[in-house]
Amino acid sequence: MLKIIDLHASVEDKAILKGIDLEINAGEVHAIMGPNGSGKSTLASVIAGKEDYEVTQGDIVFEEESINELAPEERAHKGVFLSFQYPTEIPGVSVTNFMKTAINETRKARGLGDMPANEMLKMIREKSEMLEIDRKFLSRSLNEGFSGGEKKRNEIFQLAMLEPKLAILDETDSGLDIDALRIVANGVNKLKSDDNAVIIITHYQRLLDYIVPDFVHVMFEGRIVKSGGKELAHELEEKGYDWIKEEVNA
Numbered sequence: 001m002l003k004i005i006d007l008h009a010s011v012e013d014k015a016i017l018k019g020i021d022l023e024i025n026a027g028e029v030h031a032i033m034g035p036n037g038s039g040k041s042t043l044a045s046v047i048a049g050k051e052d053y054e055v056t057q058g059d060i061v062f063e064e065e066s067i068n069e070l071a072p073e074e075r076a077h078k079g080v081f082l083s084f085q086y087p088t089e090i091p092g093v094s095v096t097n098f099m100k101t102a103i104n105e106t107r108k109a110r111g112l113g114d115m116p117a118n119e120m121l122k123m124i125r126e127k128s129e130m131l132e133i134d135r136k137f138l139s140r141s142l143n144e145g146f147s148g149g150e151k152k153r154n155e156i157f158q159l160a161m162l163e164p165k166l167a168i169l170d171e172t173d174s175g176l177d178i179d180a181l182r183i184v185a186n187g188v189n190k191l192k193s194d195d196n197a198v199i200i201i202t203h204y205q206r207l208l209d210y211i212v213p214d215f216v217h218v219m220f221e222g223r224i225v226k227s228g229g230k231e232l233a234h235e236l237e238e239k240g241y242d243w244i245k246e247e248v249n250a
C-alpha cells in the first residue's frame, strides 16, 4: 500500500528526514516512536504532502503510484488521511456539515456526484453510534471550544466517515488523557480492516496496549533506527531511548 524509499526531506533548508525506508501493507498497524525532535511528525506531514516540507531525495509510493508531487488534497482524495490536517477551528460550521462537505469533495475528485442526503444521514447515524458519539456533539461548531477528548472524538469520527486507506494519527503532542486514549484506541480498533492501514505516532506505550501494532519503529535523528514487534514498545518504556542511541553510535 505505502512504500517509502530513501526519503530525505528538509524544512527551511534544514535536513530533517535523512533516509527513511518503510513499507506498509493493507491490514497492518505500524507505530512510530522516538525521542522528541527525531522527525516523527515531519514524516507524517511529508507523507500527507504538507507544503512547508521539501522532499530532497527518495520517493513515496502509494498504491503503486508515486505521490511525491501531489498536493495534499489530491493525496487525501486517494485515501491518505492525516489527523490535524484541517484548520483547528471553523466557527459556524458544524461537525456534521464539515463532514458532508469533506465526503462530497472526495466523491467529486473521484468523478462521483454528491452522496444522497438519506444515505449521508444513515452513514452519520451508523458511524456516530458505532463510536458512541452524542447527537448534540455533531451539531456543534467544528472544534470551537472543543476539549482535547472532543477533538479526538471529532478526529476519529472523520476517520470513520472518510474511510481512508491509510490513516496517519499523530498523537505525540495531543495531551491525551485516559479518556482520549480510549477514544482513539476504540475508534482505531473498530475501523481497522484488512483493506486499510494505520500509522500511529505516539509517545504513549500505553496506547499500544489498546491498539496492538503489528510493527513498531523507532526514529532517531531523521532515520528509522530500529523496527520490531509490539514488544519493542515495552522495551522502550522500560529502558528509554539511550540504549538505542548507543546502538546507533556504536
Ligand SMILES: Nc1ncnc2c1ncn2[C@@H]1O[C@H](COP(=O)(O)OP(=O)(O)OP(=O)(O)O)[C@@H](O)[C@H]1O
Pocket: 011, 012, 016, 034, 035, 036, 037, 038, 039, 040, 041, 042, 043, 052, 172, 173
Ligand atoms: N515547520 C518547521 N519549521 C522549522 N523546523 C521544523 C518544522 N517542522 C519540524 N521542524 C524541526 O524538525 C525537527 C523534527 O521535528 P518533528 O516535529 O518532526 O519531531 P518529532 O519526532 O515529531 O518530535 P516530538 O516527539 O517532539 O513531537 C525538529 O528539530 C523541529 O524543530
